[in-house]
Amino acid sequence: xxxxxxxxxxxxxxxWSRINADxxxxxxxxxxxxxxxxxxxxxMFLCAIAAEIYQYKMGLGSAGLNNPHMWDMYIAxxxxxxGMSHAGTLLSAILHIxxxxxxxxxxxxxxxxxTFSLMTAGFxxxxxxGRVWNLYWVLPYVSDRGIWPNFRSPLVWDAFAxxxxxxxxxxxxxxxxxxxxxxxxxxxxxxxxxxxxxxCLGWRGDDRQWRNFRRTYMLLACFLIxxxxxxxxxxxxxxxxxxxxxWHVTTFPxxxxxxxxxxxxAAIMTLFxxxxxxxxxxxxxxxxxxxxxxxxxxxxxMVWTYLNLIEFSSTWYGHNIYDKEVLIAKATGPYAAVFxxxxxxxxxxxxxxxxxxxxxxxxxxFVVSILLNLGMYVERxxxxxxxxxxxxxxxxxxxxxxxxxxxxxxxxSFGWFGLLFLVFVKLFPCVSxxxxxxxxxxxxxxxxxxxxxxxxxxxKAAGKAEEGSGRTAPGTPGLEGA
Amino acid sequence: MSxxxxxxxxxxxxxxxxxxxxxxxxxxxxxxxxxINMMSPIEHPNVDEKLGKRPINIAYFTxxxxxxxxxxxxxxxxxxxxxxxxxxxxxxxxxxxxTNFVLxxxxxxxxAVWTTVxxxxxxxxxxxxxxxxxxxxxxxxxxxxxxEIDDSELxxxxxxxxxxxxxxxxxxxx
Numbered sequence: 317x318x319x320x321x322x323x324x325x326x327x328x329x330x331x332w333s334r335i336n337a338d339x340x341x342x343x344x345x346x347x348x349x350x351x352x353x354x355x356x357x358x359x360m361f362l363c364a365i366a367a368e369i370y371q372y373k374m375g376l377g378s379a380g381l382n383n384p385h386m387w388d389m390y391i392a393x394x395x396x397x398x399g400m401s402h403a404g405t406l407l408s409a410i411l412h413i414x415x416x417x418x419x420x421x422x423x424x425x426x427x428x429x430x431t432f433s434l435m436t437a438g439f440x441x442x443x444x445x446g447r448v449w450n451l452y453w454v455l456p457y458v459s460d461r462g463i464w465p466n467f468r469s470p471l472v473w474d475a476f477a478x479x480x481x482x483x484x485x486x487x488x489x490x491x492x493x494x495x496x497x498x499x500x501x502x503x504x505x506x507x508x509x510x511x512x513x514x515x516c517l518g519w520r521g522d523d524r525q526w527r528n529f530r531r532t533y534m535l536l537a538c539f540l541i542x543x544x545x546x547x548x549x550x551x552x553x554x555x556x557x558x559x560x561x562x563w564h565v566t567t568f569p570x571x572x573x574x575x576x577x578x579x580x581x582a583a584i585m586t587l588f589x590x591x592x593x594x595x596x597x598x599x600x601x602x603x604x605x606x607x608x609x610x611x612x613x614x615x616x617x618m619v620w621t622y623l624n625l626i627e628f629s630s631t632w633y634g635h636n637i638y639d640k641e642v643l644i645a646k647a648t649g650p651y652a653a654v655f656x657x658x659x660x661x662x663x664x665x666x667x668x669x670x671x672x673x674x675x676x677x678x679x680x681x682f683v684v685s686i687l688l689n690l691g692m693y694v695e696r697x698x699x700x701x702x703x704x705x706x707x708x709x710x711x712x713x714x715x716x717x718x719x720x721x722x723x724x725x726x727x728x729s730f731g732w733f734g735l736l737f738l739v740f741v742k743l744f745p746c747v748s749x750x751x752x753x754x755x756x757x758x759x760x761x762x763x764x765x766x767x768x769x770x771x772x773x774x775x776k777a778a779g780k781a782e783e784g785s786g787r788t789a790p791g792t793p794g795l796e797g798a
Numbered sequence: 799m800s801x802x803x804x805x806x807x808x809x810x811x812x813x814x815x816x817x818x819x820x821x822x823x824x825x826x827x828x829x830x831x832x833x834i835n836m837m838s839p840i841e842h843p844n845v846d847e848k849l850g851k852r853p854i855n856i857a858y859f860t861x862x863x864x865x866x867x868x869x870x871x872x873x874x875x876x877x878x879x880x881x882x883x884x885x886x887x888x889x890x891x892x893x894x895x896x897t898n899f900v901l902x903x904x905x906x907x908x909x910a911v912w913t914t915v916x917x918x919x920x921x922x923x924x925x926x927x928x929x930x931x932x933x934x935x936x937x938x939x940x941x942x943x944x945x946e947i948d949d950s951e952l953x954x955x956x957x958x959x960x961x962x963x964x965x966x967x968x969x970x971x972x
Binding site: 464483487499502503517519526527530535536550754757758 | 835836837838839840841843845846849852854856857860874875878879881890894897898900901903904905907908910911912914915918919921922923924925926927928932934936937938939944
């Protein structure tokens with residue numbers, strides 16, 4: 317079988333009208349499991365609302381936050397959600413720039429994931445503040461006493477970086493959806509038609525629009541990549557710019573970026589399995605695409621593992637006693653079980669992705685992706701909690717496991733994200749219709765060209781053979797004759 | 799003399815490109831290749847080759863947005879810092895460049911992205927009122943060629959399209 321046919325991620329013979337019909341039908345009639353998941357997410361979110369109301373009334377003490385544990389799970393969860401947002405950038409922007417065709421059927425939901433995980437992440441600094449009403453102090457706004465925020469603080473950089481990233485990724489998602497909005501405008505009725513009619517901004521698909529669209533999309537992709545890297549580097553600066561043991565590490569920015577890409581990929585795998593089932597997308601979210609996603613995840617998992625080793629060894633050989641004690645405490649102290657869960661889920665579980673049978677088995681991939689996500693969540697917790705539990709002064713040493721309030725809010729954040737995401741995929745196509753058409757178009761032409769080339773080669777070979785036999789015939793003995 | 803706009807629909811890109819080639823070869827009068835607008839459900843990779851290179855000016859605006867962002871970022875931060883001398887500086891400069899670079903970088907991207915998107919909307923003619931010459935099949939699988947012609951050429955151009963595998967022809971008065 318030829319390489320093009322073997323590697324093809326979608327059936328190129330899919331008719332364009334069928335692509336439209338399938339995607340639109342999937343949005344209108346998902347499986348029952350979709351509604352069950354919406355209900356579960358809503359319940360989780362309501363738990364978080366109740367917990368937040370309680371915390372708002374009783375103060376941060378009810379969450380168990382106190383000196384030295386002033387950050388704990390809230391900031392670990394904030395870092396986790398920021399990390400998740402890198403999936404869209406990786407799958408959409410980076411793979412778009414390198415012309416990886418297989419991203420086309422699945423990049424839309426990865427982009428949506430970016431936007432919604434940023435929206436979820438944005439809640440945690442607010443929740444963790446306690447005095448939510450003072451959030452505007454972070455904004456670049458001069459108070460009536462002439463005081464500006466401290467622009468030297470990475471916490472203010474966070475506010476700038478995250479708001480830039482959120483607006484840019486939302487625009488990137490929106491621009492990429494315009495041609496699909498036009499398809500929906502033309503092929504739906506009622507309120508949907510009105511909604512998509514407004515959102516497609518009058519797209520007609522003429523050559524001027526396509527040319528500008530392509531250039532704009534490419535430019536946005538080019539900006540989004542350095543932006544994503546800067547966002548997570550800045551988030552890592554929240555830790556690395558302090559002098560706390562375990563945080564003051566030079567490799568933190570790349571470590572954070574790799575961790576972000578890793579958790580993003582794992583989340584893509586989870587959502588891939590769910591969407592494929594909920595919306596009957598087996599023909600679009602194919603096993604070949606899952607395989608490629610798994611391979612990418614494995615590669616990033618190995619980078620993350622390597623950066624972990626670098627961090628451990630530089631602490632070990634660095635001879636900074638405080639850093640070393642935190643490292644030893646992570647592996648043997650009260651948080652040891654969590655630490656080894658992180659190592660198992662983050663470094664060992666990805667090796668299951670080496671097996672093709674597993675990569676093509678959706679239930680297994682669902683479990684594996686959940687384990688990877690678990691590993692990446694506890695990784696963030698392992699960054700925050702052990703350092704706070706064992707800072708420089710022994711009088712500050714204290715182990716904290718987070719109160720029910722903290723757990724409920726963290727748990728509910730997954731419900732909030734899930735809810736946003738599920739509403740999005742019900743309202744907007746999770747598979748990009750025009751990109752899938754492009755993919756089919758190119759694939760068809762590639763296969764045709766390859767077949768032509770093969771035919772040409774066969775004819776040429778036959779011609780040569782004839783020529784050869786013709787040459788040996790007169791006078792010279794052939795092999796048999798010899 | 800009044801003018802008409804015609805939309806001819808074709809089954810696929812090959813049929814539409816054949817028509818473009820014939821227009822280029824002057825097989826029909828009153829239509830130039832520069833007047834052709836091609837509407838399609840996807841962007842064909844060879845569309846520039848067939849219709850000729852047409853300008854895309856978005857990147858200039860992106861550059862302008864980026865320059866504005868970085869300049870605005872610098873002046874905004876430094877003016878805020880310079881007017882806030884109450885804050886203890888601890889021997890550090892009032893306007894610290896290394897930390898400001900981070901925020902200037904963010905502002906560069908912020909303004910560049912917004913400028914790009916706004917210019918895309920304007921330069922693509924999105925959000926503007928257009929004529930009624932459109933078919934829903936253009937977002938399914940058919941390719942449309944739009945031309946603007948004088949009344950006197952209307953019949954000959956229509957016949958030309960019909961003889962060249964046009965599935966449907968629509969027209970409107972300009």
